Amino acid sequence: MADLSAFPITQKWVPQNPDVLQLFSFPTPNGVKVSIALEEMGLPYEAHLVTLSDADVKSPEFLSLNPNNKIPAIIDPDGPDGAPIGLFESGAILIYLAEKTGKLIGDTGADKAKTLQWLMFQMGGLGPMLGQMGFFVKFAGSEWEDKRPQKRYIAEGKRLLAVLEKELDGKEWITGQFSIADIAIAPWLNALAFYGARDAVGWDSHTNLVAYLDRFMSRPAVEKAMNIPPRP
Structure with a gap:
């Protein structure tokens, strides 16, 4: 042991x-x-x-x-x-x-490099920016009279979604094959609903992303893992 x-x-x-x-x-x-x-x-x-x-x-x-x-x-x-x-x-x-x-990291050196590239996109951009947007749309920041921070993060959220929407054109997964990059990205896209921010970023107009998130969330491993550890 x-x-x-x-x-x-x-x-x-x-x-x-x-x-x-x-x-x-x-x-x-x-x-x-x-x-x-x-x-x-x-x-x-x-x-x-x-x-x-x-x-x-x-x-x-x-x-x-x-x-x-x-x-x-x-x-x-x-x-x-x-x-x-x-x-x-x-x-x-x-x-x-x-x-x-x-x-889930790619079969070749080039595959791995691209997987890590999109993982870093999530870590450095998508996650932090959508997290800040959530603060200003749903949580305490939404009560601030000055709406410039909220507008700033909504605009950045839209920009990042546009990057992903374009990249996913004609592809099921962000690098072409399912990888840890998708595991990093998709949960943050899913969080837009929790933040009540889908309308603010025009989620429904991103047809590639809508289909991408649906594919991701329907995977059996994802369905199981979304509540691990179980919420109290």
Whole structure:
């Protein structure tokens, strides 16, 4: 049995089976990236619910694994050097899992480069910008009298959607084959409904994206993983 005692997080979220990968997460757009990848890749894992409350994400135990106090994070008892490894940042975890399994990262060097290109597009642009838009459309920012921030993020959201809409013309998936880039991108597109922002960005006019998200959400692994760990 793997010894994960070197990871203080396991004192608060105790593994039932320390021999399998441990996922510490919550089903947000970033959180479900990893549960979807694990389901798609067929890796055995154990999911631990880490709420977004300070009591969890700012606890000493969670900070010991992710000093940036954000979900998701993982511990792989079967690390690349024969020892357990802990990781945070959803994009880094996706790359790690894809390289570990040899799945969903492309068959050639060129495929991998393009997959990572679109993964970085999500990490550096789509996710942060749509997240800010959500703040100004649905949450506290929506109450501000000054609507310039809201307009700024809606405009940027529209621009990013236009990039994806054009790229998906004639393709089922962002690089042509299903990959971790799609696993990163699609949950953020799905979040537009949660933010109540579909009308603001003209979602229905993006016919390629509408079909793309429908394809993604209908995958059995995605349907299962969208609520892993289950919400309380």
